[in-house]
Amino acid sequence: xxxxxxxxxxxxxxxxxxxxxxxxxxxxxxxxxxxxxxxxxxxxxxxxxxxxxxxxxxxxxxxxxxxxxxxxxxxxxxxxxxxxxxxxxxxxxxxxxxxxxxxxxxxxxxxxxxxxxxxxxxxxxxxxxxxxxxxxxxxxxxxxxxxxxxxxxxxxxxxxxxxxxxxxxxxxxxxxxxxxxxxxxxxxxxxxxxxxxxxxxxxxxxxxxxxxxxxxxxxxxxxxxxxxxxxxxxxxxxxxxxxxxxxxxxxxxxxxxxxxxxxxxxxxxxxxxxxxxxxxxxxxxxxxxxxxxxxxxxxxxxxxxxxxxxxxxxxxxxxxxxxxxxxxxxxxxxxxxxxxxxxxxxxxxxxxxxxxxxxxxxxxxxxxxxxxxxxxxxxxxxxxxxxxxxxxxxxxxxxxxxxxxxxxxxxxxxxxxxx
Numbered sequence: 001x002x003x004x005x006x007x008x009x010x011x012x013x014x015x016x017x018x019x020x021x022x023x024x025x026x027x028x029x030x031x032x033x034x035x036x037x038x039x040x041x042x043x044x045x046x047x048x049x050x051x052x053x054x055x056x057x058x059x060x061x062x063x064x065x066x067x068x069x070x071x072x073x074x075x076x077x078x079x080x081x082x083x084x085x086x087x088x089x090x091x092x093x094x095x096x097x098x099x100x101x102x103x104x105x106x107x108x109x110x111x112x113x114x115x116x117x118x119x120x121x122x123x124x125x126x127x128x129x130x131x132x133x134x135x136x137x138x139x140x141x142x143x144x145x146x147x148x149x150x151x152x153x154x155x156x157x158x159x160x161x162x163x164x165x166x167x168x169x170x171x172x173x174x175x176x177x178x179x180x181x182x183x184x185x186x187x188x189x190x191x192x193x194x195x196x197x198x199x200x201x202x203x204x205x206x207x208x209x210x211x212x213x214x215x216x217x218x219x220x221x222x223x224x225x226x227x228x229x230x231x232x233x234x235x236x237x238x239x240x241x242x243x244x245x246x247x248x249x250x251x252x253x254x255x256x257x258x259x260x261x262x263x264x265x266x267x268x269x270x271x272x273x274x275x276x277x278x279x280x281x282x283x284x285x286x287x288x289x290x291x292x293x294x295x296x297x298x299x300x301x302x303x304x305x306x307x308x309x310x311x312x313x314x315x316x317x318x319x320x321x322x323x324x325x326x327x328x329x330x331x332x333x334x335x336x337x338x339x340x341x342x343x344x345x346x347x348x349x350x351x352x353x354x355x356x357x358x359x360x361x362x363x364x365x366x367x368x369x370x371x372x373x374x375x376x377x378x379x380x381x382x383x384x385x386x387x388x389x390x391x392x393x394x395x396x397x398x399x400x401x402x403x404x405x406x407x408x409x410x411x412x413x414x415x416x417x418x419x
Contacts, residue, residue: 039261057229059241090169143180147259194279204245227403243380283329298352333380334391
C-alpha cells in the first residue's frame with residue numbers, strides 16, 4: 001500500500017510533470033509563501049463559487065496553489081480555479097485574476113483524502129499583499145477547511161453558478177471566517193531558500209478571544225507567525241515563515257473541537273514531512289492537553305512533544321533535517337469563557353512541561369514564550385497588556401512580543417543578514 005506521504009509526493013510530481021519547463025525547477029526551488037493546516041470537513045458547496053482570501057508571508061514572481069480534499073468523503077471537482085489580488089472585500093484588482101491549470105487542464109477532480117497542486121503560473125506579488133483564490137465547485141462536496149482562518153472570505157449563493165472569474169465581487173453575497181479548500185501557495189525561490197514552520201494550537205493560529213469566547217481582530221494579520229515573518233524579512237535572507245497552527249489542536253489526542261484536527265503527532269506527516277523547503281520548525285503546543293479532560297500528566301505531554309520532535313527531524317530537505325525549536329507554554333491561569341477555568345493543578349503541570357523544555361531535552365533549542373508574556377505578579381496568568389480578554393489567548397501586542405523573543409540566531413534557515 002502506498003503511504004500517505006508517498007501519495008502526496010506523487011500528486012505533486014504528476015502536476016509538475018504536466019507543466020514542462022514552466023516549473024522553473026532548473027533555476028530555483030519551490031518554497032512556501034503561505035500555508036494553512038486543514039482540520040476537518042465543513043459545509044457542502046454545490047454549483048457555487050468561493051473567493052478565498054489569504055495573506056502570503058513572502059512574495060514571488062512564479063506561483064502555484066494547493067487545493068485539498070483531505071477530509072472529503074468522496075471525490076471533489078473544481079471546475080475552475082484562479083489566483084488574483086484582493087482589492088477590497090470580494091472585489092479583485094482589475095486584470096489580476098489569472099486562471100490556474102492542473103497538469104494542463106482547467107478542470108480537476110481530487111480523490112477523497114488527497115491534495116493537488118496547480119501548474120506554475122507567472123504571478124508577481126509582495127509579502128503581506130492579500131491574494132484571492134477563487135474556485136467553482138459544480139457538484140456537492142464537503143469542504144476540507146481551516147476553520148479559524150481569522151480572515152474574511154466570500155461565497156456566492158447556492159446555484160449562482162460559475163462566477164469565479166468575475167473580478168467584481170457583487171455575486172459573492174455571503175462571507176465567512178473559515179477557509180475551505182486552499183491550503184498552500186508556493187513560489188519559486190533561489191535554491192537554498194527555505195521556510196520556518198510554526199506549528200501548534202490556537203496560540204500559533206492567532207486566536208484572539210474575549211471572555212465570552214467571541215473572535216476579535218479578524219483580518220488584522222496579527223498572529224505571532226505574522227509578526228515573526230516581518231522580523232525574518234528584515235533580518236534574514238532566504239527564509240520565510242508558514243503557519244500550520246490549528247485552534248483547539250492537542251499533542252496527544254484529536255483536537256478539542258471537531259474542526260481542531262488530528263493530534264499533533266498524527267498530523268505531522270501530512271502537514272510537514274512531505275515538504276522539502278523546511279529549514280526550521282517552532283513547536284508550541286500542550287495547554288489544551290493539560291487543561292481539558294482526560295488531563296494527562298506532564299510526563300505524557302513531554303513524551304508527546306519528544307515524539308513530535310523526533311518525527312519532525314525526518315523532514316529532510318536540501319539542507320538536511322530541520323532545526324526544531326520548542327516553545328514554552330504560555331500562562332492560562334485566568335482562562336474563562338467557553339474554555340472554562342483550568343483545573344487546579346493544570347498550571348503546576350504546565351510549569352513541569354516548561355521545565356523540561358528549558359532543560360534542552362526537547363529539540364535543538366527553545367524559545368521562552370512563557371517568560372516573555374507572563375504576569376510578573378502572578379506567573380500563572382498572562383500579563384494584562386498581553387491578555388486579549390479570556391485569560392488564554394493573546395492580544396496583538398502579546399503575539400508581537402512572542403515573535404520578538406524568538407532568537408533568530410538559533411535558526412539554520414539562512415545566514416543572518418549583515419547589520
